[in-house]
Amino acid sequence: MRVDRQPLWSRVGWFGVGAVLNYGLIATVFGWLSASHWSVWAASACSVAAATSCLFAWNVLLNFRGDNPLTIVLPRYVAAVILIWLCSSAVLTFLKHIDLHIAFGLGGTQLDFDVLGMQCFLAAMKFTLYHKWVFPASAAPSRRRR
Numbered sequence: 001m002r003v004d005r006q007p008l009w010s011r012v013g014w015f016g017v018g019a020v021l022n023y024g025l026i027a028t029v030f031g032w033l034s035a036s037h038w039s040v041w042a043a044s045a046c047s048v049a050a051a052t053s054c055l056f057a058w059n060v061l062l063n064f065r066g067d068n069p070l071t072i073v074l075p076r077y078v079a080a081v082i083l084i085w086l087c088s089s090a091v092l093t094f095l096k097h098i099d100l101h102i103a104f105g106l107g108g109t110q111l112d113f114d115v116l117g118m119q120c121f122l123a124a125m126k127f128t129l130y131h132k133w134v135f136p137a138s139a140a141p142s143r144r145r146r
Contacts, residue, residue: 006064006065006066006137008131008137011063011064011127011131011137012127014062014063014064015063015123015127015130017063018055018058018059018063019119019123021055021058022051022055022119023112023115023116023119025047025050025051025054025055026047026048026050026051026092026115026118026119027047027111027112027115028047029043029046029047029050029051030043030044030047030092030112030115031112033046033047040093040096040097041089041093044088044089044092044093044096045085045089047092048085048088048089048092049085052081052084052085056077059077059130059134059135060073060077060135063130063135064130064131064134064135065135066135066136066137068135068136073134073135076133076134076135077134077135080129080130080133080134083129084122084125084126084129087122087125088118088122091117091118091121091122092114092115092118095114095117095118096114099114
């Protein structure tokens with residue numbers, strides 16, 4: 001299936017929307033696991049893993065559309081996910097341990113600045129890895145041969 005070339009601005013925009021979804025998933029799962037008295041490391045690791053698993057379809061179908069077959073994309077995604085999962089879990093655990101007690105309510109919901117900090121810290125690395133290697137943009141249409 002041939003997919004039209006997706007412009008960079010589209011990838012960046014959808015990446016931003018995905019970041020909001022990712023935040024919601026991580027913060028929600030982390031809150032549930034913390035309330036169940038899981039260790040910070042275990043709650044961090046599991047919440048990041050749950051969000052990453054849920055966002056695979058988002059990345060393939062909307063955020064980083066391309067015409068690469070799933071057999072190429074999936075192993076790259078798994079490798080990238082393992083790297084990002086390790087980094088995200090470590091950064092989130094670190095931020096939870098040095099909790100600065102910064103709170104901000106938004107519509108009755110407390111924002112988790114540790115999760116936001118982790119996402120900001122890793123955003124450039126994650127976008128570059130996905131954009132350049134995991135889901136490279138489709139090549140420009142080739143000229144017709146005569």
